[in-house]
Amino acid sequence: MSVFTKVSHAQLKRFLTQYPVGPLINFQGIGEGVENTNYFVDTADGRWVLTLFERLNYDDLPYFLGLMEHLASRGFPGAMPMRNQAGDTLTSLNDRPAALVRRLAGQGVLFPTLHQCEEIGRALGELHVLGQSYAGHCDNSRGPDWRHETAMAVLPKADEDAAELIRDELNAQAALDLAALPQGVIHADLFRDNALFVDERLTGVIDFYYACNDALLYDLAVTVNDWCFETDGSLNGARWATMTAAYRSRRELTSEEVAAWPLVLRAAAFRFYLSRLYDWLFPREGDVVHVKDPAAYRRILERHRKLAPPAL
Structure with missing residues (x-):
């Protein structure tokens, strides 16, 4: 979850118009992880995580996004991918495959009980x-x-x-x-x-x-x-x-x-x-x-x- 691809305020604002999530309020890059570019995104209608995939291609991603939907719809505590107005969970931003998922509450742990x-x-x-x-x-x-x-x-x-x-x-x-x-x-x-x-x-x-x-x-x-x-x-x-x-x-x-x-x-x-x-x-x-x-x-x-x- 590093930042390899930068996204501007204007780019993200345009990107979000294809989702029923309301106007952009704030966003910030996530500096942890090693594979993809991730941003926390706050809009008028919720809190989200935007992922730009740096290594995975468009053909790979339906498996992962479909699995997330499969699990979340059955009560598993996983993030549900957001579908855009065309009904797709996978889109693109800055020449990268991109997905928007609902941000879950909570934090990771360093010293688990x-x-x-x-x-x-x-x-x-x-x-x-x-x-x-x-x-x-x-x-x-x-x-x-x-x-x-x-x-x-x-x-x-x-x-x-x-x-x-x-x-x-x-x-x-x-x-x-x-x-x-x-x-x-x-x-x-x-x-x-x-x-x-x-x-x-x-x-x-x-x-x-x-x-x-x-x-x-x-x-x-x-x-x-x-x-x-x-x-x-x-x-x-x-x-x-x-x-x-x-x-x-x-x-x-x-x-x-x-x-x-x-x-x-x-x-x-x-x-x-x-x-x-x-x-x-x-x-x-x-x-x-x-x-x-x-x-x-x-x-x-x-x-x-x-x-x-x-x-x-």
Whole structure:
């Protein structure tokens, strides 16, 4: 959610005339995240988030916007995309695909409580259940092929220790077949900054633009890695137990998933270590660009490589 494409007051005012949202009152760029340009937009009839997609193209986006509609219409706490006067959720602004979605109340959390972890675990399980009835399909753009290609790109610039870690983990991940595990719609990026809370109550799950069809267990691993580990890479066992139990209250795991769990945790940590390392080594230009330190996910990956996770 960085600002790569600037939008002027006049441009935004013209853009909003195609939506039944009333006159523009105020807007501001959002300086967090790394993929798209985002603005908070206030109009006479509500509060919104405008997203300009920097990497995704027009053909990719109906899957994500349709999924958001599918979930929100079934009571899931996700943002509902706004349809313009022509009935479309996808439009364009400044030569970028663009979408306007309703802004949800609440804020992300830095230090989640056990109740917040319970809320997220239950919501993720609910997402996986509701996603089974979504007709759209999208392959994981950051699956095994992407991990291999990105590793090859960063290896020439990585230091010797990092390069050795990357090569060894690629070899280890060759034994993992995520396609053999239960599949469905996954969020794939349910980090703490993509969940909104008012006090202890979950009010929104946002940023579905990495969503795809993949192993459901992988999505749980992505979420656990962010919510249940400290900045030094150590495990917070109470958060872990609370979140995984809440998830299983909505969707039980198979014996195959339980057996695959250690390597799936590593795959999830490896994916974010590689993406952050790539962005660190190949920074993008933008008015406000937030690049996350890859060291945090290197510590989590190394922890998974050395220690077995608690039993599910």
